[in-house]
Amino acid sequence: MNKRILIVDDDVDIIEPLSLLLERKGYTIASITKGKEIYERVKNFKPDLILLDILMSGSDGRVICKRLKKDQLTKKITIIMMSAHPGADKDSERAGADDFIAKPFEVEDLFTILQKYS
Amino acid sequence: MKKIFNYLNPIERLGNNEYSFIFPLVANVALCILSEVYSYGIVHDPMAVGTYIIFINVAFIIYFSFRDGISGGIISTIITVLYYFYIIYNRPYDKTQIATGIDTALSIGVIYILLAIIIGWLKQTIDKLIGREANEKLWLQLILQQLAVGVIITDNKGRVLQTNNQLENILGIKLPSGYILGKDKHLIRRSSTNIPFFAKQSSIYQALKAHKSIIRKEFAMRRNDGKDIFVQVDSSVIRNKNNRIVAAASIISDITQEKELERQKDDFLSMASHELKTPITSLKMFIDLQTQQLKENDATKAVYYNERIRDQANRLKELTNDLLDVSRIKTNKLGLKTEDFDIAEVIHDIVESIQGTTKAHKIIIKNTKKQIVKADRYRIYQVLVNLLSNAIKYSPRGKKIFVQINKDKNSIVVSVQDFGIGISKSQQERIFDRLYQVSEPRERTYPGLGLGLYISKEIVERHKGNLWVESQKGKGSTFFFSLPL
Numbered sequence: 001m002n003k004r005i006l007i008v009d010d011d012v013d014i015i016e017p018l019s020l021l022l023e024r025k026g027y028t029i030a031s032i033t034k035g036k037e038i039y040e041r042v043k044n045f046k047p048d049l050i051l052l053d054i055l056m057s058g059s060d061g062r063v064i065c066k067r068l069k070k071d072q073l074t075k076k077i078t079i080i081m082m083s084a085h086p087g088a089d090k091d092s093e094r095a096g097a098d099d100f101i102a103k104p105f106e107v108e109d110l111f112t113i114l115q116k117y118s
Numbered sequence: 119m120k121k122i123f124n125y126l127n128p129i130e131r132l133g134n135n136e137y138s139f140i141f142p143l144v145a146n147v148a149l150c151i152l153s154e155v156y157s158y159g160i161v162h163d164p165m166a167v168g169t170y171i172i173f174i175n176v177a178f179i180i181y182f183s184f185r186d187g188i189s190g191g192i193i194s195t196i197i198t199v200l201y202y203f204y205i206i207y208n209r210p211y212d213k214t215q216i217a218t219g220i221d222t223a224l225s226i227g228v229i230y231i232l233l234a235i236i237i238g239w240l241k242q243t244i245d246k247l248i249g250r251e252a253n254e255k256l257w258l259q260l261i262l263q264q265l266a267v268g269v270i271i272t273d274n275k276g277r278v279l280q281t282n283n284q285l286e287n288i289l290g291i292k293l294p295s296g297y298i299l300g301k302d303k304h305l306i307r308r309s310s311t312n313i314p315f316f317a318k319q320s321s322i323y324q325a326l327k328a329h330k331s332i333i334r335k336e337f338a339m340r341r342n343d344g345k346d347i348f349v350q351v352d353s354s355v356i357r358n359k360n361n362r363i364v365a366a367a368s369i370i371s372d373i374t375q376e377k378e379l380e381r382q383k384d385d386f387l388s389m390a391s392h393e394l395k396t397p398i399t400s401l402k403m404f405i406d407l408q409t410q411q412l413k414e415n416d417a418t419k420a421v422y423y424n425e426r427i428r429d430q431a432n433r434l435k436e437l438t439n440d441l442l443d444v445s446r447i448k449t450n451k452l453g454l455k456t457e458d459f460d461i462a463e464v465i466h467d468i469v470e471s472i473q474g475t476t477k478a479h480k481i482i483i484k485n486t487k488k489q490i491v492k493a494d495r496y497r498i499y500q501v502l503v504n505l506l507s508n509a510i511k512y513s514p515r516g517k518k519i520f521v522q523i524n525k526d527k528n529s530i531v532v533s534v535q536d537f538g539i540g541i542s543k544s545q546q547e548r549i550f551d552r553l554y555q556v557s558e559p560r561e562r563t564y565p566g567l568g569l570g571l572y573i574s575k576e577i578v579e580r581h582k583g584n585l586w587v588e589s590q591k592g593k594g595s596t597f598f599f600s601l602p603l
Contacts, residue, residue, distance in 0.1 A: 011396055011400075013396070013397065013400040013426075013429075013430060013433075014396065014399060014400050014403075016400075016426070017400055017403035017404045017406075017407055017426070018403055020403075020407050021403055021406060021407060024407075024410065055392065083392075084391065084392045084395035084396055084399070085388065085392050086388055086391065103395050103396065103398075103399040104395050104398040104399035104401075104402055105399065105402075106402070107402070107403060107406045
């Protein structure tokens with residue numbers, strides 16, 4: 001196991017408990033609050049999976065997802081998008097994400113999705 | 119007939135006004151002078167005039183009573199009778215002739231007046247009938263032209279019969295009557311499909327031509343001047359007595375503003391649900407962590423998680439409070455509980471607690487003098503918290519924030535100054551709008567519902583004070599609010 005997960009969300013109140021929960025499950029976690037930093041972080045952290053918020057201050061998760069999925073080096077990384085926005089599931093599909101989870105989610109449901117990709 | 123009548127009637131052409139009595143007067147006097155000249159100067163027979171002048175005068179009376187109503191006839195009659203008396207006393211008549219003359223003059227006078235009354239009455243009745251019809255037409259035109267909605271009436275070939283001013287205002291073009299719908303490709307375009315509004319493919323054209331009624335159909339369109347508008351079209355077919363469709367009448371209303379409000383409302387709802395869901399997500403995760411922690415019996419971590427749970431619950435509470443305040447403002451139920459208190463003290467408390475949430479900013483109170491105000495302590499607290507959290511939120515690079523109390527003659531003014539991103543002139547007008555911040559939910563840059571300034575302004579204004587901003591883009595903003603003393 002020991003999968004490496006990168007969490008991208010502009011809200012630290014989401015990042016903190018999410019990291020704690022996933023770490024307890026045995027995942028290795030890194031997180032960023034600024035979407036712009038993701039390309040740099042992906043290079044040095046080398047995640048297997050990215051949990052990506054769609055609507056962030058100053059950046060758009062959909063744009064990030066498209067760009068990562070186009071790049072030869074990063075397109076193999078599983079991207080799971082998350083959002084509280086109604087209709088965001090379709091946005092994430094269009095952006096080429098592997099999966100989507102709506103906020104607020106049951107922690108168990110998130111684990112089930114993560115299991116699917118391990 | 120009417121043309122001939124008008125031609126005969128110079129005053130009609132000059133305008134019928136309070137001086138129109140002059141014409142029968144002048145005409146009758148002229149007739150009398152002419153008859154004098156005729157009888158003395160041309161035929162040299164002072165008796166020659168009498169009989170003829172009666173007939174000519176009758177014609178005058180009929181003419182003037184018909185033209186000017188009773189008054190015209192009476193003026194003619196008076197002049198004529200006066201002239202008879204002049205003849206009676208100035209011609210070589212004997213006493214018996216004079217007596218008969220007076221009798222004749224008086225009876226002629228009475229007959230003339232009766233004649234004037236009957237013709238005048240007839241004339242007035244006819245006038246009323248003609249006038250009513252003319253007035254009704256004019257009245258309908260006036261109403262049509264000034265209606266608040268656009269109107270377009272087309273015949274069954276799609277030709278424009280009638281439009282009004284408002285239609286021109288809404289569409290930004292004039293559709294001349296006789297213009298055939300669907301002919302000009304450069305007219306207004308429907309913005310989504312780029313089909314000209316009245317082109318053959320457009321549904322309004324088809325409805326107008328295919329003679330189907332449309333009820334409340336909405337169209338988005340782009341005017342020639344580039345303005346995007348929404349119009350609502352109601353169209354109904356007009357049938358003649360034989361039940362044949364002869365025309366279509368359409369009402370076109372500009373619903374751009376309503377659409378914009380509707381959009382803002384939808385955006386707001388989706389933003390509100392997004393904002394509310396975020397703390398719930400966080401809460402649920404902390405509760406899960408807490409449960410796991412309690413099972414493992416680590417009290418320090420459990421206490422920390424508890425605090426985080428409380429923070430998130432508070433965040434939810436504040437969001438719901440804002441939503442509630444807005445609905446209170448909308449329904450006019452935002453009551454104030456005023457009391458005397460020291461605003462400097464309240465400012466100190468707030469600054470202390472807000473300073474605790476940020477390390478990047480330094481909040482400095484410039485004036486700490488005690489200042490008693492009569493206001494709702496909780497609501498003023500709310501305004502100050504809002505202004506200070508905005509100052510922090512919109513100066514992401516940190517720096518100083520100044521809070522100041524100033525007193526002038528009738529009021530105290532509190533200001534909160536930041537050195538953050540600032541607000542452009544055009545935005546300054548809109549930041550106090552209810553849903554302003556959330557107008558672009560998909561390009562969100564700063565968190566929050568965008569209700570804070572709207573609520574704060576309402577609170578201050580209910581205290582009979584003012585809330586305003588001075589700002590320069592890129593340099594920072596100063597928000598002021600005043601409270602009357």
